[in-house]
Amino acid sequence: xxxxxxxxxxxxxxxxxxxxxxxxxxxxxxxxxxxxxxxxxxxxxxxxxxxxxxxxxxxxxxxxxxxxxxxxxxxxxxxxxxxxxxxxxxxxxxxxxxxxxxxxxxxxxxxxxxxxxxxxxxxxxxxxxxxxxxxxxxxxxxxxxxxxxxxxxxxxxxxxxxxxxxxxxxxxxxxxxxxxxxxx
Numbered sequence: 001x002x003x004x005x006x007x008x009x010x011x012x013x014x015x016x017x018x019x020x021x022x023x024x025x026x027x028x029x030x031x032x033x034x035x036x037x038x039x040x041x042x043x044x045x046x047x048x049x050x051x052x053x054x055x056x057x058x059x060x061x062x063x064x065x066x067x068x069x070x071x072x073x074x075x076x077x078x079x080x081x082x083x084x085x086x087x088x089x090x091x092x093x094x095x096x097x098x099x100x101x102x103x104x105x106x107x108x109x110x111x112x113x114x115x116x117x118x119x120x121x122x123x124x125x126x127x128x129x130x131x132x133x134x135x136x137x138x139x140x141x142x143x144x145x146x147x148x149x150x151x152x153x154x155x156x157x158x159x160x161x162x163x164x165x166x167x168x169x170x171x172x173x174x175x176x177x178x179x180x181x182x183x184x
Contacts, residue, residue, distance in 0.1 A: 033161045038089060038132035038139035041105045041112070046087060046130045048139065049161040053083045054184060059145050059153035061091040067152050067171070072115070074173030076124045078180060083159070086129035091145070093137040101135055108133060156183050 036048040048057055056075070060068035068088065078084045096104050108131050119125075134140050143155060144166075151169035154176070158164045165183055170176055 034142075035161075036139065036142045038134060040130040040132055041108045044130075046132055048087055048089070048132075048143065049157040049163070050085065051161045052159055053085050054159060055085045055087060055157045056180065057143060057155045057157070058086065058088045059091065059140070059143070059149060060088055061149070062095070063150070064152055070173050071152055071170065071176050072129070074176050075180070076119070076122060078184070079119070079129065080125050081184075084184070087132065088129065089132045089134055089139055089143065089145075091137075091140055091149070092133050092135045093140070096135055098135075101133075104133060154179065156180070158183075 033049065037045050038048060040046050049055060056078075058068060058071060072086070072088070075086055079086060090108070092104065112131060115129075132139055137146070140146060145153060149168075151171060154165070154167045154170055155163055156165040156179070165179060167175075167179055170179075
């Protein structure tokens with residue numbers, strides 16, 4: 001008879017451990033996605049892998065201006081979507097002395113204004129597509145673009161900020177739209 005309370009107590013302890021253990025295994029903690037951000041031409045922080053929408057991040061640099069413009073034009077049909085955001089990161093590492101960075105930002109703002117007029121004339125409404133001039137390389141490094149590139153590169157994030165697609169050396173706007181169509 002003296003063994004019965006020990007047996008019952010052992011069963012209770014075993015059940016408690018089993019319940020606690022299975023609860024912690026059944027409810028994994030949500031994965032914390034590291035935030036990637038950069039400062040746009042106006043000095044505002046831009047979440048590169050923001051949540052609530054798909055984000056297409058485009059790598060470009062001054063030598064790729066024509067190619068990135070063609071890619072941006074190819075994205076016009078998506079830019080009216082409320083669940084789509086385009087962010088362009090311009091690689092300016094080592095190429096612009098600190099005293100000239102303000103002039104570069106002014107030039108980028110002028111290009112953004114021209115683009116806004118073009119979009120309005122084309123009937124494309126929707127969200128602003130921020131441009132991040134990355135002078136230090138911090139945003140580029142966070143995106144895994146730590147080398148010099150001679151082609152436009154892309155990374156696409158889903159609505160939760162997870163990377164879902166990465167494409168190197170995008171040279172054709174049709175290739176770009178195929179990639180976007182496969183994700184959206």
